[in-house]
Amino acid sequence: MTTQEVILHPASVVAELKKNNISHVVWLPDSETNFMFQLLTNEPSLSLVPVCREGETMAVSAGLWVGGKRPIVLIQNTGIFESGDSIRGLGLDINQPLVMLVGYRGWSRHGLTKDSAARFIEHILHAWGISYYLIETDEDADRISLAIEEAERTSKPVAVLVGTEFGS
Amino acid sequence: MIDNIDAVKLLDSKRGNAVFVATMNANNVHFGLPTITSNEKLDFPISGAMSKASNVALGLALAQPDRKIFCLDGDGSLLMNLGSMVTISNTAPKNLIHVLFNNKVYAVTGGQPIPGAEKSDWEGMAKSAGYANVFSFDNLEDLTNGIDEAMAAVGPVFIHLVVKPEIENTPVQFRTPAKRNVHTAIADLPETLGVKR
Numbered sequence: 153m154t155t156q157e158v159i160l161h162p163a164s165v166v167a168e169l170k171k172n173n174i175s176h177v178v179w180l181p182d183s184e185t186n187f188m189f190q191l192l193t194n195e196p197s198l199s200l201v202p203v204c205r206e207g208e209t210m211a212v213s214a215g216l217w218v219g220g221k222r223p224i225v226l227i228q229n230t231g232i233f234e235s236g237d238s239i240r241g242l243g244l245d246i247n248q249p250l251v252m253l254v255g256y257r258g259w260s261r262h263g264l265t266k267d268s269a270a271r272f273i274e275h276i277l278h279a280w281g282i283s284y285y286l287i288e289t290d291e292d293a294d295r296i297s298l299a300i301e302e303a304e305r306t307s308k309p310v311a312v313l314v315g316t317e318f319g320s
Numbered sequence: 321m322i323d324n325i326d327a328v329k330l331l332d333s334k335r336g337n338a339v340f341v342a343t344m345n346a347n348n349v350h351f352g353l354p355t356i357t358s359n360e361k362l363d364f365p366i367s368g369a370m371s372k373a374s375n376v377a378l379g380l381a382l383a384q385p386d387r388k389i390f391c392l393d394g395d396g397s398l399l400m401n402l403g404s405m406v407t408i409s410n411t412a413p414k415n416l417i418h419v420l421f422n423n424k425v426y427a428v429t430g431g432q433p434i435p436g437a438e439k440s441d442w443e444g445m446a447k448s449a450g451y452a453n454v455f456s457f458d459n460l461e462d463l464t465n466g467i468d469e470a471m472a473a474v475g476p477v478f479i480h481l482v483v484k485p486e487i488e489n490t491p492v493q494f495r496t497p498a499k500r501n502v503h504t505a506i507a508d509l510p511e512t513l514g515v516k517r
Contacts, residue, residue, distance in 0.1 A: 176382070201382065201411060203375075204403030211372035212407075215341070215379020218364070218506060220515035223379070241369030242376070246506050 159289040160316045162191045165253075168296035169198060175221040176201055178209040182228035182255045185314065206231025210238040210309075214248050224300075228255040229273040229313070239309060244280065249303035252311045253296070256286070259315040277311055284311035321484045322460050324421065325356055330464060331390065331419065332357045334471055338388035338417075339364055339380060339509070343373035343397055361512045364505045365498065371400035374408060374418060381413035381475075384513060388415050388471075395422040395442070396434045402445070408476050409450030417470075417477045418451070423485040431487035446478035458482035 165188065169177070177192055178201040179185070192200055201216075201223075203209055209225040216223040232239070232254055243250045258267025265271050277284050283302060285295040296312055303310040332340075340357060341364045357363055364380070366373040377391035398404070398420060408416065424437035443456040453473035457463040463481065470479050488495070510517070 178379075199382070201379075201407075203407045205401070208372070208375045208401065208404055208407055211369060211375030212379040212382075215376040215381070216383045217379070218376075218509055218515075219380045219383020219513060220510060220517075221379075221383045238369050238372055241367075242372060245368050246502055 160287065160293070160314070161290055162188045164290040164293040165296065166191050166195055166198070168293050169224060170195070172297060172300045173222055174224050174300075175199060176213075176216050176223040177226050178203060178212045178216070178223050179226035180204075180206050180209065180228075180231060182231070183257070185226055185228075185253070185255045188226070205234065207235040207238040209252075210235060210242045210248070210250060213250055214242045214246065217248055217250075225250065225252040226255075227252065229257050229269045232273060232276060232311075233269075239280065239282075243309040244282075247307040248309065249300075249307055250309040251296075251299050251303050252309060254284075254311050254313050256313040256315040259313070273313070282309050282311055284313055286313045286315050288315045321458060321482050322463060324423075324483050324486050326460050327419075327421065327463065327481050327483060328356055328392070330460075330467060331392070332359075334467060335359070335362075335390065336388070337362065338390055339377075339384070339513075340390050340392055341366060341373050341377040341380060342392035343367070343370070343394060360500050361508065363500055364509055365501055367502050371397045371404075373397065374401060374404040377416060377418070378404070378408050378411060378413065381416040382411065385413065385415055387513070388417060389413075391416070391418045393418060393420050394427070395420060395424065395437075396426045399434060399436075405446065405449035405451070405478075409452075412452065412476060414452075414475045416475045417479065418446075419479045419481060420446075421481055421483045423483045425485045425487070427485050428488040430489050431485060442480045443478075446480065451476050451478040454478045454480070456480040456482075 176199045206227040213223040258270025299310045343366045381389040425431045446454045455470040
């Protein structure tokens with residue numbers, strides 16, 4: 153088994169969340185964001201809200217948003233597929249400025265993309281008209297700020313696809 | 321069994337400044353929340369994503385810890401999202417009261433029976449999921465006598481109500497639209513809650 157070079161560090165992501173005054177991370181852990189866990193847990197400015205299934209995240213986020221907080225969702229691309237009705241009904245339909253950090257399982261710039269989770273995700277986001285950004289390295293992390301700004305400006309969900317394993 | 325309207329009216333009479341996050345039966349214009357509560361500005365009807373009212377209520381409870389948040393849920397809805405019971409108990413907001421209207425049918429789609437209606441044990445599931453306090457009522461007299469204790473208990477509280485099925489047979493596009501819906505609530509609820517963007 154080969155692993156990709158570690159080039160995106162969780163501190164870069166957390167710094168973006170802090171810079172944007174994110175209050176809550178509503179998440180279901182996955183392999184692409186596994187290394188975020190310790191840093192998120194130790195960050196006093198962020199409250200973690202773990203859920204049992206990804207479709208819950210958009211709904212919890214909606215409640216937090218209406219209640220005055222600034223949540224962000226952190227799930228895997230497989231969870232986007234599971235969450236279709238939540239994204240439609242409690243993201244797009246209610247104009248929630250929902251930012252979804254999405255672990256891009258199967259992403260590769262090399263050779264065939266064998267994992268259907270990777271092959272379908274961008275098509276699904278296009279179908280819903282959801283704008284998205286790809287981050288692979290620390291240098292890309294400021295795209296999280298761009299996504300947050302776009303979500304708030306357009307009052308629409310925006311995705312950030314995390315196309316690499318996080319470093320420790 | 322408890323009449324749906326009687327249950328909502330009783331909860332409404334005790335709500336104070338609590339928010340009602342309601343779905344399905346309790347959100348139906350003919351016999352539900354928009355027509356019978358005393359403070360529509362604090363009503364948050366959830367439509368468009370069946371089963372997710374409990375999660376919206378959880379988010380609101382975390383955002384507004386000094387205010388009681390009620391989720392008025394349906395059994396068919398909660399069956400679609402049983403994991404949310406553990407999500408709620410794990411996060412454990414003390415101000416969340418999850419009220420389950422158990423009528424054993426999909427009332428707003430014509431009254432088809434829900435799976436396991438005669439086998440599943442909601443009170444037992446709530447206890448096993450880890451709610452801090454669990455109550456169950458199957459008649460209005462007991463509910464009237466017990467509601468104060470249930471509402472004063474430390475959350476997350478789960479209140480199981482056995483209610484009469486009230487069947488809606490009209491396709492969605494032909495129903496009378498509710499005056500207050502998820503969109504109107506999202507537009508004005510933050511201001512009512514004192515939220516500043």
